[in-house]
Amino acid sequence: MAAALKKGSLVRAIAEQLQGSVELLASDGRIPSYVLETNGEILDIKGDYALVRFSRPTPNVWVRLDQLQSAA
Numbered sequence: 001m002a003a004a005l006k007k008g009s010l011v012r013a014i015a016e017q018l019q020g021s022v023e024l025l026a027s028d029g030r031i032p033s034y035v036l037e038t039n040g041e042i043l044d045i046k047g048d049y050a051l052v053r054f055s056r057p058t059p060n061v062w063v064r065l066d067q068l069q070s071a072a
Contacts, residue, residue: 009042010071011052017067034058039071 005011013035018024024031040052049062 004070005042005050005065005068007042007045010039011042011068012039012071013063014067014069023064
C-alpha cells in the first residue's frame with residue numbers, strides 16, 4: 001500500500017502502526033486525535049518518510065510511509 005502513496009495523496013494514519021513506534025516514543029508518546037480522525041495530504045517524500053499536512057492548523061509532520069494508508 002505504501003508504494004502507491006505519492007506527493008499530493010490524501011492519507012490517513014494507521015493507529016496500530018503509530019502506537020509504540022520509535023517516532024512516537026521520541027515525542028511525548030501520545031497521538032493527537034486529529035492525526036487519527038482527519039485526512040492529511042502528502043507534501044513531500046524523502047526515503048521511507050512522508051511530510052504530511054493535516055487538516056488542522058498544526059505544523060506539518062514527518063510520518064513513515066508504512067504508518068499511512070490512502071484516504072480514498
